[in-house]
Amino acid sequence: MSNGEQLNLFQQPNSQPPTPAEVDIELIPTDAKVPIPPGSYKTMEVLAKQCQSCQRCELGATRINAVVGRGNLQAPIVVIGEGPGQNEDETGLPFVGKAGQLLEKILAAVKLDSEKDVYICNIVKCRPPGNRVPAAEEIAACKPYLLEQIRLIDPKIILLTGATAVKALTGDKRGISKIRGTWMEWEGCLCMPIFHPAYLLRNPSRDQGSPKWLMWQDIQAVRAKLDELIN
Numbered sequence: 001m002s003n004g005e006q007l008n009l010f011q012q013p014n015s016q017p018p019t020p021a022e023v024d025i026e027l028i029p030t031d032a033k034v035p036i037p038p039g040s041y042k043t044m045e046v047l048a049k050q051c052q053s054c055q056r057c058e059l060g061a062t063r064i065n066a067v068v069g070r071g072n073l074q075a076p077i078v079v080i081g082e083g084p085g086q087n088e089d090e091t092g093l094p095f096v097g098k099a100g101q102l103l104e105k106i107l108a109a110v111k112l113d114s115e116k117d118v119y120i121c122n123i124v125k126c127r128p129p130g131n132r133v134p135a136a137e138e139i140a141a142c143k144p145y146l147l148e149q150i151r152l153i154d155p156k157i158i159l160l161t162g163a164t165a166v167k168a169l170t171g172d173k174r175g176i177s178k179i180r181g182t183w184m185e186w187e188g189c190l191c192m193p194i195f196h197p198a199y200l201l202r203n204p205s206r207d208q209g210s211p212k213w214l215m216w217q218d219i220q221a222v223r224a225k226l227d228e229l230i231n
């Protein structure tokens with residue numbers, strides 16, 4: 001009897017040996033008090049799988065889907081929002097409601113393809129009930145996933161949509177109106193705070209100096225910087 005045949009005798013008919021990814025997940029801390037070490041995830045797939053069963057904070061109890069991200073895993077730009085809303089919770093995809101459609105239009109206006117040039121995700125992966133702002137402890141519990149996403153993608157530019165995203169990633173507590181459109185450096189990566197598309201939906205004016213007009217200035221600056229970095 002060969003070694004392989006002997007081994008088969010000890011396996012249940014349908015049992016498979018654990019894949020490296022499954023072993024990794026078992027070793028990663030699920031308690032929010034225990035930090036997830038950088039480098040824990042070898043692929044976004046493994047990270048996404050863990051998020052679907054994550055209970056590191058209370059948001060895990062009420063979600064339909066954990067909303068991890070969409071877009072190109074090698075994208076030069078990562079867009080980070082605050083958290084999933086109802087549409088996102090139901091579909092498992094970030095920025096798919098009206099704000100997401102506006103984000104697509106803003107990106108397309110400077111020839112950025114949301115499937116090719118961008119990866120889109122949120123600060124917290126599970127929907128805060130009633131679309132409230134995620135609490136500090138929820139942001140802290142979920143942040144290791146975001147940091148790992150950024151590490152895996154290694155973007156040239158990060159766009160932070162709204163003050164919550166800016167504060168959660170960089171610790172900068174200034175209002176978004178004060179800092180939008182300014183480049184800042186975080187962990188060696190260029191970041192730009194921009195208005196959240198949902199804010200633009202509530203402020204439809206296109207007059208000079210309006211939020212939409214300012215967004216147009218900002219996204220053009222992002223396009224120019226990306227061209228400078230990749231050419």
Ligand code: SF4
Nearest residue numbers: 054056057060126142
């Ligand atoms: S929000 Fe993040 S930390 Fe909280 S349960 Fe969902 S995936 Fe886990």
